[in-house]
Amino acid sequence: MPWEKSFDEDLALEKAMQVFWSRGFGSASMAELIAKTGVNRGSLYNAFGGKQPLFVRALLKYDRDRRKALLSELEALDDPRRAICNFFDNIIANTLDDADHKGCFLFNTVSESGTHDAQVNEIVANGLREIEGFFRRSIEVGQARGDIRKDIDPSSKATALLALTLAIRVLGRGPYNEAALRTIADEAKNLIA
């Protein structure tokens, strides 16, 4: 019977994710993916099928390991207002910690809209919907508990919070410094003050 793989597929996928995350699909070359994963060309094609399927796998991994993990952790706090504040503190910390300024893989992919197929667009759209859903649910629960004013519309505020999240992640990639990012985060928190 067969022969087991000689490399850690999930570890290789993690490395590939980093490459796509920082360069985007178009600017990431197979040469770099091969170098960074340490997996031979043929083996990479054998294991993942090609650049596009590898990108999808990497994006799904990001969505699972980062986005879902963070939202689950925050919802588990069972403290809506604090969950939202922690969310912004968290993405700002991530932004400042990352010397490569990769931003968020999902939002980066939104910026590349048009170059991607329906499957990729759906993964991204779903991720955004779930972040927005997290905001909306948090606001609703906060209102039910009397922690958040009842005269704000959960749905539209959730959309605004998602918008500010995107802005922090995109601006954090380049021109904006820590103070400016924190200003945006503070404005976000003020929306549900």
Add this chain to the structure above:
Amino acid sequence: MPWEKSFDEDLALEKAMQVFWSRGFGSASMAELIAKTGVNRGSLYNAFGGKQPLFVRALLKYDRDRRKALLSELEALDDPRRAICNFFDNIIANTLDDADHKGCFLFNTVSESGTHDAQVNEIVANGLREIEGFFRRSIEVGQARGDIRKDIDPSSKATALLALTLAIRVLGRGPYNEAALRTIADEAKNLIA
């Protein structure tokens, strides 16, 4: 003496701008730039020097023809609150009108941060500063005239408005529909309500 050019340099630059605007620097190919401008390969290199200088020229043209033109027009209104509202109505209209979903050339270039040189980054950073400055000045003047509440901080609200502008332009490229974009714009207007 010499021989005058046979093609309209500014018209060619306009076409090149459209290509870079929709594809970004990396994904735009010289082949497409040649096809869309209608200018022969050698002539294009002779006139602009290469892909990178052509990109810079295109970005500068966008900054001058679109960003500066819009801000000047709005400041000329001499009605700060209306200027800000018109700004958001304008970018939403632009977003919905553009069947190619190109978004904003400046913000698109922010998303490509890291792949660009200092000159490009400076053009973008300056454009963003000026948009934010437009918001801040508008708020300050509005406050001086009693049109806008005095208890809001012009500087931080200006940053928030810029952030929401970016979000509209990026989300408008792909996953978000008109209603969602208008929700963000309404939240922006509410910030200075």
Add this chain to the structure above:
DNA sequence: TATTGTTTAGACCGATTGGTCAATACATTG
């Protein structure tokens, strides 16, 4: 009309792109 200096035209270049493939290595099964 001959000379001059620039523009145009597109063939051509080496480098890089994503992708393929036949030979080889290998652990498992019989």
Add this chain to the structure above:
DNA sequence: CAATGTATTGACCAATCGGTCTAAACAATA
């Protein structure tokens, strides 16, 4: 130990990348 079937390897592929360069086209000047 031989047979089996998958994993690995790196040479190889056509296509495309951005860029160069020489020969021809051309209008202005002399």
